[in-house]
Amino acid sequence: MPSFATSPGTRDILAPDAARWRAFQQVFADGVETAGFTHIIPPMFEDLGVFLRVGESTEIVTKEMYDFEDKGGRRIALRPEQTASVCRAFVEHRPTTPWKVWYAGPNFRYEKPQQGRYRQFDQVGVEVLGVDDPMLDAEVIGLAINFYRRLGLSGVEVRLNSLGDSGDRDRYSAALHAHFSGNADSLSPESRSTLERNPLRVLDSKRPEDASLIAAAPRMSDHLSEAAATHFSAVQDALRRAGVDFVVDDRLVRGLDYYRRTTFEFVSTRLTAAHTAIGGGGRYDGLVAALGGPDTSGIGFALGLDRTLLACDAEGVFGAPRSRIEVFVVDATGGREAESICAHLRAAGIGSDRAYDQRSMKAQMKSADRSGAALCIIVGDDERLAQSVIIRTMEGGSQQTVSRADLVSHVTRMLGH
Numbered sequence: 001m002p003s004f005a006t007s008p009g010t011r012d013i014l015a016p017d018a019a020r021w022r023a024f025q026q027v028f029a030d031g032v033e034t035a036g037f038t039h040i041i042p043p044m045f046e047d048l049g050v051f052l053r054v055g056e057s058t059e060i061v062t063k064e065m066y067d068f069e070d071k072g073g074r075r076i077a078l079r080p081e082q083t084a085s086v087c088r089a090f091v092e093h094r095p096t097t098p099w100k101v102w103y104a105g106p107n108f109r110y111e112k113p114q115q116g117r118y119r120q121f122d123q124v125g126v127e128v129l130g131v132d133d134p135m136l137d138a139e140v141i142g143l144a145i146n147f148y149r150r151l152g153l154s155g156v157e158v159r160l161n162s163l164g165d166s167g168d169r170d171r172y173s174a175a176l177h178a179h180f181s182g183n184a185d186s187l188s189p190e191s192r193s194t195l196e197r198n199p200l201r202v203l204d205s206k207r208p209e210d211a212s213l214i215a216a217a218p219r220m221s222d223h224l225s226e227a228a229a230t231h232f233s234a235v236q237d238a239l240r241r242a243g244v245d246f247v248v249d250d251r252l253v254r255g256l257d258y259y260r261r262t263t264f265e266f267v268s269t270r271l272t273a274a275h276t277a278i279g280g281g282g283r284y285d286g287l288v289a290a291l292g293g294p295d296t297s298g299i300g301f302a303l304g305l306d307r308t309l310l311a312c313d314a315e316g317v318f319g320a321p322r323s324r325i326e327v328f329v330v331d332a333t334g335g336r337e338a339e340s341i342c343a344h345l346r347a348a349g350i351g352s353d354r355a356y357d358q359r360s361m362k363a364q365m366k367s368a369d370r371s372g373a374a375l376c377i378i379v380g381d382d383e384r385l386a387q388s389v390i391i392r393t394m395e396g397g398s399q400q401t402v403s404r405a406d407l408v409s410h411v412t413r414m415l416g417h
């Protein structure tokens with residue numbers, strides 16, 4: 001029979017990593033819910049148009065989208081990100097503003113798989129719709145920074161820029177186009193083609209042959225309207241008040257077309273090569289309108305779970321949680337004792353496991369070792385007759401015999417609950 005393995009760019013997340021993922025999402029949820037964000041779970045696929053509307057000139061949409069026709073002839077896409085879905089949901093349900101939501105879950109992009117870059121990858125994120133206040137921009141950035149701190153990460157840098165209002169962005173885009181097309185011969189072929197679709201994205205090129213032209217390119221900061229410049233400096237003031245360090249990087253343009261004004265990226269200083277960006281976000285003041293809703297400003301971020309955990313590995317923080325098994329029951333009498341003792345312990349909320357198939361004592365002790373339990377309970381014929389059990393500490397191996405009736409209270413005390 002042929003056997004199968006996961007598709008390129010996808011992985012099975014097994015123990016203990018799966019519990020680490022869940023803990024990651026839980027830490028995130030706790031932080032943002034404390035700040036007034038409610039949970040949204042958008043569908044994993046949507047009408048292709050939702051994503052086309054927001055980024056027709058971006059690589060995410062042109063090259064990386066998993067789109068297909070379903071059996072009913074609809075054009076569908078697996079979501080490459082969740083901001084568009086949140087905005088579609090806003091237009092569909094018209095909640096009162098400010099609407100502050102958070103999400104967690106997988107996204108799909110047809111990318112070249114490598115370390116830190118997958119075809120199915122997880123993000124956690126927030127979006128706020130209906131607020132213009134620059135204080136919110138700083139608050140949102142601060143939320144991400146606090147989350148990184150709670151994970152234990154210290155090597156995270158905030159890069160900050162303003163893309164201006166849509167008029168500024170268009171003027172800047174034209175200035176970039178003039179700059180790059182005047183020197184098109186010295187650009188890489190990839191950037192020459194990006195230039196025709198979206199001149200801003202040329203700034204994002206990491207190709208060495210483009211570096212000098214990019215360095216000499218006009219600066220966004222010289223093309224900001226007064227309103228956008230005032231907003232940007234208010235964001236920076238609020239970040240300083242909050243004690244959040246940041247670096248202004250006016251080459252930071254980021255993916256989607258709908259970003260306006262504040263834009264930011266979180267970079268791990270401990271990761272290398274192509275995957276140092278562990279999160280990013282910004283304002284997208286035209287997106288809701290582009291999806292058929294009223295003019296509504298928006299801001300949010302998405303943090304890549306997979307890459308952030310790589311950063312945690314690099315810093316040696318936020319390891320996998322301990323096994324939930326605290327007690328392993330070794331039954332030399334056939335298994336019925338383990339059956340009732342486990343039922344008892346579990347009912348009392350004590351994680352416990354056992355062996356099956358009447359394995360030998362030696363094999364059962366090995367399983368106890370592997371289980372991560374702190375205590376082992378041993379029952380042989382003598383204990384069964386005497387209605388007692390032996391409790392043995394896995395570390396140190398000290399043993400005591402206690403009556404079955406006192407088992408739960410003894411174990412609870414020994415585990416320090």
Ligand code: ATP
Nearest residue numbers: 111116117118121255277278279280302303304307
């Ligand atoms: P990159 O420039 O690395 O491709 P991006 O700009 O496409 O990133 P965003 O769309 O801003 O990424 O998504 C936010 C975060 O999601 C990224 O900072 C990254 O941590 C994570 N991310 C994006 N694409 C992937 C992927 N293919 N695999 C793993 N994580 C990803």
Ligand code: MG
Nearest residue numbers: 059060109255
């Ligand atoms: Mg990308």
